[in-house]
Amino acid sequence: MTRMAVAVVNLNTREHLRVCLRTALAAAAREIVVADNGSSDGSLEMVRAEYPGVRLQVHSENPGYGAASNRAIAACTSPYVLLLNSDTEIRPGALEALTAYLDEQPESGIAGPRLLNPDGTLQPSCYPFPGSLAWLLDNNTLSRSVGVVPGLRDLCYRTSPHDRARPVPFVKGAALAIRRTAFDEVRGFDESFFMYAEEVDLCYRLGAAGWEIHFAPVTDVTHVGGASTRQVRTAMAIEHYRADLRFYRRHYAPARVASLVALHKLNLVARLVRDSVSLRSARADRPNVAEDLAAWKRLLLEG
Known part of the structure; x- marks a missing residue:
């Protein structure tokens, strides 16, 4: 029996979640927890009807990805947890491969498998830190x-090669094989990150505590990407911007933060120019472009 549980956070992605759970069971998962952040698309009913063995945590209001992940992981009894986005598909043998990797690499607090796009192409998943x-x-x-x-x-x-296992600054949060002792040592995700950068912050704090973050291509995980967030595209772009700045202010010196904020503001100006030009195009998606323009203007006025 595998010593790795599966935890999934879901928000209105019923069909993706159905496939995700099917692949988790095919990979011989014996412990699965789904944290639902207030879905209204029938996700809860689907899980209860089709996957009665899955433990379901129902949040009437969305507490954020990090908070929901913390609660799902806390409910697991296994020493390792594979935390998945609901729009992922894992392979048979994935849990055993990641369990073996963490067993063989006791210094690794998190191992990120290789991510693939639905068409089978590589999805980059290990990066330098923001800034x-x-x-x-x-x-x-x-x-x-x-x-x-x-x-x-x-x-x-x-x-940032994706062809060999190695320590990296951080790995993309779509699929994280987590060592519970390391996760608990740093008290899990910082719940002030509602969406975006929560895995970056977690990896940064694990590194500061002496743990390593590993890219571990011992198995592949297919990741669609944006299944929940594309439903509120502009709002999530705003949250992404704010999350980056929150990360800077949490971990970097004031002078570096000031320079990075200035660079982000310049990037917003570039977006304003781009979208203003796009708005004049006959092929523009005018409502969406106008919404984006309003968002960039609002962010420019923020501190």
């Missing part, structure tokens, strides 16, 4: 939308 040069090159409007520095973005990916 580093590589992070800034990969997370700005000029790089992503205009393509001014595509060569530099490629360099960032080449310096």
Whole structure:
């Protein structure tokens, strides 16, 4: 019997959750906890009818991803927990492979498997911390939308290889194999991060406590991405921006925070220019672009 439980946080992703749970059972999961953050799409009814052995935690109001994860992990009795987004699919043997990896790497507090897109292509999942040069090159409007520095973005990916196991600053939170002793030592996710950067903050604190974060391509996990957040796209973009700034202020020196906030403001200006031009296009999705413009203006006025 595997010593790794599965915990899943869900919000209105019934069909993805159905597949996620099916693959978890096919991978011989013996302990599965689903934390539901207030779904209204029939997710609860589906789990109760089709997966009666799954332990269901029902939150009438959305406490945030980190808070829901903390509660789901606390309910698990296994020494290891694979925390999954609801839009993921794991492979047979995944739990055994990740359990063996954590057994063999006692210094690893978290191991992140390799993530794949639905078409089978690689989904990058190990990164430098926010605020580093590589992070800034990969997370700005000029790089992503205009393509001014595509060569530099490629360099960032080449310096973060996804073909071998190794310690990394942090791994993407879509699939995290967690050692409970390490997780409990740092008191889990910081629940002030409602959505985004909660795994970055967790990995940072684990590293500060002496644990390592490992990229562990001993199994692959398919990740659709954005199944919950695309339902409220602009609101989540705002939350992503705020989460990055919260991370900076929590962990970096004031002078570095000030410079990073200034760079983020410049990026917002670039988004304003881009979307203002886009709004004048006959092919523009005018309601969405207008909503984005209002969001960027609001964020520029924030501290």
